[in-house]
Amino acid sequence: MMYVRALPTTDVNRNTEWFTYPGVWTTYILILFFSWLIVLSIFNCSSGMAWTIVHLSHFSVTYHFFHWKKGTPFGDDQGIYNRLTWWEQIDNGKQLTRNRKFLTLVPVVLYLIASHTTDYQHPMLFLNTLAVFIMVVAKFPRMHKVRIFGINADQ
Amino acid sequence: MITIPYLTAVSTYFSYGLLFAFGQLRDYSRRIFDWWSTNNLQGYAPICLAHEDFYIRRLYHRIQDCFGRPISSAPDAWVDVVERYSNDNNKTLKRTTKSKRCLNLGSYNYLGFGSFDEYCTPRVIESLKKFSASTCSSRVDAGTTSVHAELEECVANYVGKPAAIVTGMGFATNSAIIPVLIGKGGLIISDSLNHTSIVNGARGSGATIRVFQHNTPGHLERVLKEQIAEGQPRTHRPWKKIIVVVEGIYSMEGEICQLPEIVSICKKYKAYVYLDEAHSIGAIGKTGRGVCELLGVDTADVDIMMGTFTKSFGSCGGYIAGSKDLIQYLKYHCPAHLYATSISTPSAQQIISAIKVILGEDGSNRGAQKLARIRENSNFFRAELQKMGLEVLGDNDSPVMPIMLYNPAKIPAFSRECLRENVAVVVVGFPATPLLLARARICISASHSREDLVKALQVISKAGDLTGIKYFPAAPKKQEEEKDGIKLD
Numbered sequence A: 001m002m003y004v005r006a007l008p009t010t011d012v013n014r015n016t017e018w019f020t021y022p023g024v025w026t027t028y029i030l031i032l033f034f035s036w037l038i039v040l041s042i043f044n045c046s047s048g049m050a051w052t053i054v055h056l057s058h059f060s061v062t063y064h065f066f067h068w069k070k071g072t073p074f075g076d077d078q079g080i081y082n083r084l085t086w087w088e089q090i091d092n093g094k095q096l097t098r099n100r101k102f103l104t105l106v107p108v109v110l111y112l113i114a115s116h117t118t119d120y121q122h123p124m125l126f127l128n129t130l131a132v133f134i135m136v137v138a139k140f141p142r143m144h145k146v147r148i149f150g151i152n153a154d155q
Numbered sequence B: 001m002i003t004i005p006y007l008t009a010v011s012t013y014f015s016y017g018l019l020f021a022f023g024q025l026r027d028y029s030r031r032i033f034d035w036w037s038t039n040n041l042q043g044y045a046p047i048c049l050a051h052e053d054f055y056i057r058r059l060y061h062r063i064q065d066c067f068g069r070p071i072s073s074a075p076d077a078w079v080d081v082v083e084r085y086s087n088d089n090n091k092t093l094k095r096t097t098k099s100k101r102c103l104n105l106g107s108y109n110y111l112g113f114g115s116f117d118e119y120c121t122p123r124v125i126e127s128l129k130k131f132s133a134s135t136c137s138s139r140v141d142a143g144t145t146s147v148h149a150e151l152e153e154c155v156a157n158y159v160g161k162p163a164a165i166v167t168g169m170g171f172a173t174n175s176a177i178i179p180v181l182i183g184k185g186g187l188i189i190s191d192s193l194n195h196t197s198i199v200n201g202a203r204g205s206g207a208t209i210r211v212f213q214h215n216t217p218g219h220l221e222r223v224l225k226e227q228i229a230e231g232q233p234r235t236h237r238p239w240k241k242i243i244v245v246v247e248g249i250y251s252m253e254g255e256i257c258q259l260p261e262i263v264s265i266c267k268k269y270k271a272y273v274y275l276d277e278a279h280s281i282g283a284i285g286k287t288g289r290g291v292c293e294l295l296g297v298d299t300a301d302v303d304i305m306m307g308t309f310t311k312s313f314g315s316c317g318g319y320i321a322g323s324k325d326l327i328q329y330l331k332y333h334c335p336a337h338l339y340a341t342s343i344s345t346p347s348a349q350q351i352i353s354a355i356k357v358i359l360g361e362d363g364s365n366r367g368a369q370k371l372a373r374i375r376e377n378s379n380f381f382r383a384e385l386q387k388m389g390l391e392v393l394g395d396n397d398s399p400v401m402p403i404m405l406y407n408p409a410k411i412p413a414f415s416r417e418c419l420r421e422n423v424a425v426v427v428v429g430f431p432a433t434p435l436l437l438a439r440a441r442i443c444i445s446a447s448h449s450r451e452d453l454v455k456a457l458q459v460i461s462k463a464g465d466l467t468g469i470k471y472f473p474a475a476p477k478k479q480e481e482e483k484d485g486i487k488l489d
Helices: A024-043 A047-068 A085-092 A098-117 A125-137 B006-036 B053-065 B120-131 B146-159 B169-179 B196-205 B218-232 B259-269 B291-295 B324-333 B344-361 B367-388 B410-420 B450-467 B481-486
Strands: A005-007 B002-005 B078-085 B092-105 B163-167 B188-190 B208-212 B242-247 B274-278 B304-308 B318-322 B398-405 B426-428 B438-444
Touching: A005 B006, A024 A047, A024 A098, A024 B006, A047 A085, A047 A098, A098 B208, A098 B344, A125 B410, B002 B006, B006 B053, B053 B410, B078 B169, B092 B426, B092 B450, B120 B344, B146 B163, B146 B318, B146 B344, B163 B169, B163 B324, B169 B196, B169 B242, B169 B274, B169 B304, B169 B318, B169 B324, B188 B196, B188 B218, B196 B242, B208 B218, B218 B242, B218 B259, B242 B259, B259 B274, B259 B291, B318 B324, B344 B367, B367 B398, B410 B426, B410 B438
Parallel strands: B188 B208, B188 B242, B242 B274, B274 B304
Antiparallel strands: A005 B002, B078 B092, B163 B318, B304 B318, B398 B438, B426 B438
């Protein structure tokens, strides 16, 4: 049995501190892999289509939870993070940490796998490219706390 | 330092992901459902944002019967737990009139003062008859009796400081005193696992807050150096005051603070030390004087010593002990002293009598016996739990021992299984602990007898096998185990 040591972190935000413990990256990759297998078994499509479906649903789920939803799912912190999305909260707002680089890389790798396995055909290529473009731009350090045209800004 | 099996970490993330996904799906379907029905808000804003109580509605309510169990007797070694039932899948719980007698492993009853005591209780009843239940006033108006003055002197002598101030509520002691001690332009450096009362007090003070890695004096020194060099944010002027806040025993880890190193670092960089001894006063140290006595730190080096009376003294309220100037300043400025009702006189009498028993001034050696018994009980219990293969945190001599559960499904399973076997344990999950590190927290008392502890070990072992929390290999049984005739399996 393999053991890991969990060092206590200095992150006081309980909403994001779970991402600093060991095992998160592996779980993320395993969830993506298993969802690909499930999509293959339910839809009975080609493996390329399955990767496209996984990529697009990954895009919608992570965009909604990382870049759209603001605040924390519990009330203990008295609402001090209510204006920040999850992406802006992790690592206390510090940019270009290891976790952020990993999370930026995952959609790009998914995009490459999806486009390769569908042989770069349209319309999948167009949809995949649009998704990865939005995902990567949303994660730029310059986009920290930026609300384009006031979309998703507070009242 | 917590050691997790890698598979457990991955499966815990999966479980939480599944619970989160199901909760979101139910929220979506509820929102679609409610689109068609009219809302009765009449133009008012909703009380909380939809996702702010997501955790409470979708995760906490599912296992609500494991938390907040009402009791119907004094919190002694054995306690009556009221039985509850639910008709709507744990959304609301209704009490019955029945209760079951359970072994109490959850109360902070470290020295056994939580129930009838032959020295304390008659004196408390006398004081209740003389002074009545409440003083009905704040300390500065008409709420100071001779008992209050005696209590403050008694506490100051016991802790080893020149003077002390006592307030009626332990949580309020931290959250009302820290804003008085430091304001904007000051720096508070607090341990990452400090209690919510300290966090609230620090946020309410307006000072800048920095956090250092739990119980790591090296990281504290790095943070101090960095902050002193940078100065205040934006203006870079020197800080007006720096206070380092640590706790004696951390209630969720059972670890004892590394006080000598921290005090020497603070002396070097001229920062004040604020020590919160809520769980350690009365429970550790040769005469129960807390973590300073245990680790050999001179009390003159710790600038502000804070503690509560709820844990070892069987009462309510908290105290701050420090130099005469500090206490005089607090008496003029602290809102808990000026405006809050003073501690009720019978409770104050309970604390005085408890301190007298601990110091042996009541003419018997029950205090020394209690202190020896709690140390013996804690060390025995912890050693046996570790031999079973459970992961137990905390240092030796600490009466708080969390048993790691990790998986969210094991939290209610362990709690309900123990309750079925008449053992009442407290389980803690997110957000009081980090997401991955859910635990069952055991508090040992001096009033637990050896048979009680053996029964508790049997029940915990059975529940542990059922829920699969024995993450470490069990120690091989040695021949000497058989000598007292009880097989601990």
